[in-house]
Amino acid sequence: MQKVYHEVNQLDRHCCEAFGLTEDLLMENAARGISEFILANFDKDKSILIVGGVGNNGADGIVVARHLHDEYNVSLYLPFGAKSPMCILQLQRGKQLGISIVEKIGDGYDIIIDALFGTGLNKPLNSRAVEVIEQMNALGGFKIACDIASGIDSVGNIEQVAFEAHTTITMGALKKSLFSDKAKEYVGDIEVAHLGVARKLYEAYDTSIFLLETTDMRLPNRLKANTHKGSYGHVYVIVGEQEGAGIMAAMSAFSFGSGLVTAVSPNKPANLPLYLMHSRSIGSRCGALALGMGLGDFDLSKILELDTPMVVDADMFYKDEIKKLLKKEQIVVTPHPKEFVSLLKLCTIVDISLKQLQSNRFYYVELFSQHYPHVVLLLKGANVLIAYQAKIYINPHGSTVLAKGGSGDVLAGLIASLLAQGYTPLDATLNASLAHAMASRQYTKNSYAMTPLELIEIIAQLKI
Incomplete structure (x- = not known):
């Protein structure tokens, strides 16, 4: 760093x-x-x-x-x-x-x-x-x-x-x-x-700004011999109207070390991988929650009552309920620029255009962090900015292969997985972001071709 x-x-x-x-x-x-x-x-x-x-x-x-x-x-x-x-x-x-x-x-x-x-x-x-x-x-x-x-x-x-x-x-x-x-x-x-x-x-x-290096990455490698699936946490992923987004996040969480991953939806998705479980509700042993990816309309009342660590993405940044979630501890938010503009407005921090945000990303990230210092913010972009407790961490290691639908869903699953495995929200975000970026650098096919499933597979083979 x-x-x-x-x-x-x-x-x-x-x-x-x-x-x-x-x-x-x-x-x-x-x-x-x-x-x-x-x-x-x-x-x-x-x-x-x-x-x-x-x-x-x-x-x-x-x-x-x-x-x-x-x-x-x-x-x-x-x-x-x-x-x-x-x-x-x-x-x-x-x-x-x-x-x-x-x-x-x-x-x-x-x-x-x-x-x-x-x-x-x-x-x-x-x-x-x-x-x-x-x-x-x-x-x-x-x-x-x-x-x-x-x-x-x-x-x-x-x-x-x-x-x-x-x-x-x-x-x-x-x-x-x-x-x-x-x-x-x-x-x-x-x-x-x-x-x-x-x-x-x-x-x-x-200084309050730091550049992440590839050597900062700590993968969730299993070093103890006497363990079981419960040792590595249980992730619950809310699967909304666009089922594929939530399922990709769940697959990512499982591949990144979580012992158990459950997809939560009113009805079991037809294409749910065999290694993922399904439930209509969030269980008492939930170690971390991921929500927002392809969410659409979803009853959030039970989620708003939870105190579990969670990563919030995508559709949640257009819903008023986000303001209640932001009051909680151990929360990570992962907007792309357009979603961040909406989040800033919903939280009555500032009403700006996308162009204004992109002209001074550091300033608006700092501004959000001043209002919510306990929340970990990851702002997606060519250089990812991660803010927490008045400090900003820059991840410059990603590549354009990530500019595809589903990449953000994979990232949400990675963060949720590390949260369930006991990482702090900041450490989970830093390490997941680095793994996400480093995998994009190791993709060997044409730069336009990567799929989320390929990204998950590369992450599974990363070396420190």
Whole structure:
């Protein structure tokens, strides 16, 4: 799990004050991170174009040019000149070294480095900046963003255009803007450049945002010898009008380790797998409940009286009863964006459009968590956001194969299964989300082809 920050100016200042590093030294180390990446991954006969801005992001780019000069065929392009003191200083040093400075963006470069704006972008791009970014995007080489792809603002939005990086090398620490859903299309792989001290020392301040890593996943492997099916919990899944959704959730829960899984519906579904039980009511030994998937009209009166751990999904986010469920402890809610907009409105937190939500997902997740700190929220998306007790966890590991009906039903079953096996609501959600995402990465057929049953099968074969 890695720390993620809103911005890192405070960390830079602390690094200078506590360890005696100067702005110049921080910049040398920032550029070194990019230079070492190139040295490790590209032969020295490659040509490099560095496009720099007027401020310190441009200065970083000039230092990269100086580091790689005479090792590679480096060209530097400064479409707006140099304005910040550090950028002017670094340009002077680069000229003394004889770095090639070009007057326009040409063709044929193997590597293109974007050092235009970085996290310094705080206003809309002008027409000339848009033109420069579009010219960089049109080039065919490997593209590297310095700190963050130019065109992405401080909350991760792209108003007009953004640099399309294959890799982003961000400076010092991870920034929240790198993990918006919109930014995911542009940032590529993300690496962190150290700034002259160990990352643990640089990241001296606490944060409320964390990036999940694949190594954080803890699968419910059975390590004890003396156990029985009751040792692994009993999940009840409400099967509503759209029976398939509830049945897929139940199958997922069973495959992920629950000792017993019961489908609850007025009539036994005709296609219920043999290993699943059926009941018309929720039993006294219910370890966890999953409801909402394909629910439609369903009598919720008995469910509202329960205090059992539960995961709530789909149709429940359009029903007033959700407000009563949110008062309970040990509850996980798993909306997709449209459902989350409805949930926010039903709870009278805020009435917003889907576009507004997607423009600042972190803010609205934080807002919900302030109102319901005891509830675990999982907001689905290109980057899954999980919130609990004023902290947000980012799961960036999923892939587009999950953009199919039934994927969310599988996730609900995974969470319910871990709840029944004794995981806390937060741990159940984090681990189920990681398993769900990692399985999508291991799918080997065409990206459009995965079915929920295939997803369940891959999850059953995951390794830590």
